Amino acid sequence: MGPAVTVRAVVFDLDGLLVNSEPLQIAAWQAFLAGYGRRLEHDLLNELFGLRLRDSARLVIERLGLPLTLEQVLAGRDAIYLGSLAGRLRPMPGARELVTELAEREVPLALATSGHRQYVERALAEIGLTGAFAVHVTAEDVEHGKPAPDCYRLAAARLGLRPEACLALEDAPLGVRAARAAGLRCLAIPNEHTRSLPGLEGADAILPSLHEVLPWLEAQGWLVHDSA
Numbered sequence: 001m002g003p004a005v006t007v008r009a010v011v012f013d014l015d016g017l018l019v020n021s022e023p024l025q026i027a028a029w030q031a032f033l034a035g036y037g038r039r040l041e042h043d044l045l046n047e048l049f050g051l052r053l054r055d056s057a058r059l060v061i062e063r064l065g066l067p068l069t070l071e072q073v074l075a076g077r078d079a080i081y082l083g084s085l086a087g088r089l090r091p092m093p094g095a096r097e098l099v100t101e102l103a104e105r106e107v108p109l110a111l112a113t114s115g116h117r118q119y120v121e122r123a124l125a126e127i128g129l130t131g132a133f134a135v136h137v138t139a140e141d142v143e144h145g146k147p148a149p150d151c152y153r154l155a156a157a158r159l160g161l162r163p164e165a166c167l168a169l170e171d172a173p174l175g176v177r178a179a180r181a182a183g184l185r186c187l188a189i190p191n192e193h194t195r196s197l198p199g200l201e202g203a204d205a206i207l208p209s210l211h212e213v214l215p216w217l218e219a220q221g222w223l224v225h226d227s228a
Helices: 022-034 042-048 053-064 070-083 095-104 117-126 150-159 173-182 210-220
Strands: 009-012 109-112 135-137 166-170 185-188
Touching: 009 150, 022 042, 022 053, 022 070, 042 053, 053 070, 070 117, 095 109, 095 210, 109 150, 135 150, 150 166, 150 173, 166 173, 166 210, 173 185
Parallel strands: 009 109, 009 166, 109 135, 166 185
Antiparallel strands: none
16 A cells, blocks of 8 residues: 555646636637638647647647747737637536635645636636635746646645645646646546547546546545644
8 A cells, every 4th residue: 555645735727627618729729720721630639738828839830830920829819719708618517616615625726727827817707716726827937838847846836835745636638747747646537628638547546527526535535634
């Protein structure tokens, strides 16, 4: 039997885990690329899940031979995507319930996302989770995005905890790799776009939805918190 696991804080991914953003993101990419006679095909799309927009844009430019600068792609795709959010961005099943229950148990919560700050603030407002996280780590806060461990290391540091005392919740293999490389425990909760991708098995467990996270943690005896 391995050493006992003590989870003192939970670090959430955002896109595809807390918010059902991926259909809107895909639609925004396709609308933007259609203007240049290009399309995001399945194989390339699968490589984008979990990447920062900047890193996704670099990959799209390279693979599709777009006659545009990085900044032009960032601005064009972002304008379409941000313009599509109002009233259309929905929480993933169990997202608000899990965040609320953990907060009631006084478990510190952080966000470690590939999204940029302007979008993250909009997304949290759209799903009613503004102010729910003590720590936000966004794309602008780290030099290297997922699958590099930077965002999770920074989230743990800002929480004042060692990485091994933190649990990451992720939906995509790149995020699982980032969390594990940073030294965090990790649960994968894939969605319809990511559940068939290789690499999820790097997590400590793969769960069907956020509704199963707390029961799983309680069954394992992992979750503790320090009461005042």
